[in-house]
Amino acid sequence: MQKLTADYIFPISQPSVKNGIVIVDDNGVISENVIDPANLDYNISDVKPLNGFICPGFINTHCHLELSYLKEKIHEHTGIDKFIIELEQQRKGINEEEKAQALSDAENEMIENGIVAVGDICNDNSTFPLKNKGNIYYHSFIETFSSNPEKADIIFEKALKLYDEIKNKNNSCSITPHAPYSLSKKLFLKIKTFAEKSGNILSIHHQESEEENKFFMSKNGNIKDMLTRFGVTNPDFYNSGLRPLAGIAEYIPNENNLLLVHNTVTTDNDIEFATSYFKNLYWCFCPNANLYIEQRLPDFALFFNNKCKITIGTDSLASNKILSVLAELKTISASIPFVPLTELLKWATFNGAEFLKISHKFGSIEKGKSPGILLIENVDVENMKLIKDTEVKAIA
Numbered sequence: 152m153q154k155l156t157a158d159y160i161f162p163i164s165q166p167s168v169k170n171g172i173v174i175v176d177d178n179g180v181i182s183e184n185v186i187d188p189a190n191l192d193y194n195i196s197d198v199k200p201l202n203g204f205i206c207p208g209f210i211n212t213h214c215h216l217e218l219s220y221l222k223e224k225i226h227e228h229t230g231i232d233k234f235i236i237e238l239e240q241q242r243k244g245i246n247e248e249e250k251a252q253a254l255s256d257a258e259n260e261m262i263e264n265g266i267v268a269v270g271d272i273c274n275d276n277s278t279f280p281l282k283n284k285g286n287i288y289y290h291s292f293i294e295t296f297s298s299n300p301e302k303a304d305i306i307f308e309k310a311l312k313l314y315d316e317i318k319n320k321n322n323s324c325s326i327t328p329h330a331p332y333s334l335s336k337k338l339f340l341k342i343k344t345f346a347e348k349s350g351n352i353l354s355i356h357h358q359e360s361e362e363e364n365k366f367f368m369s370k371n372g373n374i375k376d377m378l379t380r381f382g383v384t385n386p387d388f389y390n391s392g393l394r395p396l397a398g399i400a401e402y403i404p405n406e407n408n409l410l411l412v413h414n415t416v417t418t419d420n421d422i423e424f425a426t427s428y429f430k431n432l433y434w435c436f437c438p439n440a441n442l443y444i445e446q447r448l449p450d451f452a453l454f455f456n457n458k459c460k461i462t463i464g465t466d467s468l469a470s471n472k473i474l475s476v477l478a479e480l481k482t483i484s485a486s487i488p489f490v491p492l493t494e495l496l497k498w499a500t501f502n503g504a505e506f507l508k509i510s511h512k513f514g515s516i517e518k519g520k521s522p523g524i525l526l527i528e529n530v531d532v533e534n535m536k537l538i539k540d541t542e543v544k545a546i547a
């Protein structure tokens with residue numbers, strides 16, 4: 152049993168508590184809701200005082216663990232089309248041992264940075280042995296893409312095989328589309344039917360660059376060129392005259408939990424359409440990956456002002472230097488300093504847990520949950536802000 156106090160506790164399920172007390176048992180289960188010493192008329196003994204903020208474990212809703220071996224191998228600032236081409240080239244000829252080591256190093260990095268649950272994109276089974284160890288909670292999104300409708304059946308069968316393989320070991324998983332521009336209508340519909348039947352959660356890369364908007368709205372652009380290079384001559388949705396999400400909406404179930412990842416070039420109108428059409432919608436930001444690939448950040452304030460449910464992702468080590476939710480929060484906080492820390496922490500914890508359907512255990516410091524307890528150190532206590540040197544460690 153540990154009794155912990157710090158400058159502020161952020162339970163997330165209730166407002167922050169100055170010098171609050173958290174009691175957590177040896178199994179990491181919260182024994183009581185956060186105690187406010189201002190309301191106590193007795194003393195609690197053996198409380199360990201800490202400097203900084205305490206919050207629940209972080210939820211990383213977007214990662215590609217299988218790409219961990221590509222750390223520092225792909226050029227920065229190339230744009231998404233060249234990034235994908237370079238990625239395809241680098242995927243070939245990899246040493247399996249190095250790859251496994253990179254996976255385990257990446258997982259350790261996430262654990263050290265306070266991440267307790269991950270929404271992880273999979274194109275193969277290379278991460279499954281690590282996931283079966285259960286060091287972190289994973290939801291595996293089996294990702295599918297192919298703009299060629301003739302390949303839809305075979306691509307879906309392959310995804311189903313991976314799905315069965317990871318599900319057999321009691322892992323949480325679903326089959327999901329890669330991006331609005333990279334699937335045929337036929338493949339989208341197969342995923343839709345499957346998702347409606349299973350109730351599975353879905354995740355899709357969305358509006359990562361202006362090129363995606365161009366692909367849907369006009370007759371040219373780098374994405375069309377890239378697909379041509381991959382041998383796709385007449386992709387569905389190309390030059391449809393609609394925004395990406397409006398173009399594909401009827402091919403995605405509108406009641407399943409849906410995560411839109413990146414949203415770098417999303418506008419007010421896009422948000423309005425999305426929130427009116429999809430019933431259980433979440434928006435994931437991976438700002439450091441956006442800076443790595445496109446040198447551009449989403450308009451965070453737009454989403455905050457529209458009361459969107461925001462989550463945080465690290466993306467992969469192919470497009471990020473570190474797998475740290477805190478590092479992403481620092482980038483966001485520097486961009487929109489007017490958004491309160493309690494809101495940013497909700498994006499990094501509770502919203503992700505709710506999207507992944509694990510909020511019964513994770514995402515807030517509440518009696519009976521075992522969310523992981525983090526200490527955020529080197530902070531601006533007076534203004535309740537993260538600063539450049541802010542660090543995080545898992546303490547329970």
Ligand SMILES: [Zn+2]
Nearest residue numbers: 213215356466
């Ligand atoms: Zn991604």
